[in-house]
Amino acid sequence: MKIALNNVGRRFNKEWIFKNLSTEFVSGKSYAILGPNGSGKSTLLSVLTGSLTPSEGEITFADSKEIPVENIYQYISLAAPYLELIETFTLKEIIEFHFKFKNFAPGIDAKNLITLLGLEKSANKEIKYFSSGMKQRTKLALACCSDSPILFLDEPTSNLDVQGINWYQELIEKFTKEKLTIIGSNQIQEYEFCSEHIQIFDYK
Ligand SMILES: Nc1ncnc2c1ncn2[C@@H]1O[C@H](COP(=O)(O)OP(=O)(O)OP(=O)(O)O)[C@@H](O)[C@H]1O
Secondary structure, three states: OEEEEEEEEEEEOOEEEEEEEEEEEEOOOEEEEEOOOOOOHHHHHHHHOOOOOOOEEEEEEEOOOEEOHHHHHHHEEEEOOOOOOOOOOEHHHHHHHHHHHOOEOOOOOHHHHHHHHOOHHHOOOEHHHOOHHHHHHHHHHHHHOEOOOEEEEEOOOOOOOHHHHHHHHHHHHHHOOOOEEEEEEOOHHHHOOOOEEEEHHHHO
């Protein structure tokens, strides 16, 4: 998989969030998009997922051939603070729902995903009764355990405690090897495994 950006910029009204960004994102590599709060990480991630159009420049998605932007969602898994889980579903139900649209990563099924989460006792509990950390683990596990070639994680350790952060790092180790992984972050423990760094402030 490849995402290629050619002089891409995005503005809201008259404010440029980033511009003149030309780079490539390829499978098997992990990328960190870095910058402080409000710098534009989530805006760039939205452009890269095809959910926000660039204000200038070109973005292209390709596998063995070009993929139209309207189809790119089929190749993507995403966990982000602004993507909510359906609160009235139980954990079992949300897994069943999610995997109507995505395939499980090799070796994963609903039962061992719950084990991986360490939430066996909460399998029949509604998401609305989950703690913020339990919800975050669930979002990360759904995204990482899907068989999608591109994985986007925005602020992946928000609401996780030290144990949760270790759990996140193990999850990444297990499930991102052959993927194109892109992390939006300003915390080292979230992106230390990423070999490629993009500083939003280099594109202001
Ligand atoms: N839909 C929008 N309309 C107008 N301005 C927007 C919109 N979305 C984001 N912005 C602005 O774009 C800038 C970058 O926001 P963005 O959420 O991308 O930053 P971020 O680096 O992800 O921040 P954080 O680390 O706090 O999540 C901010 O000034 C924000 O107010």
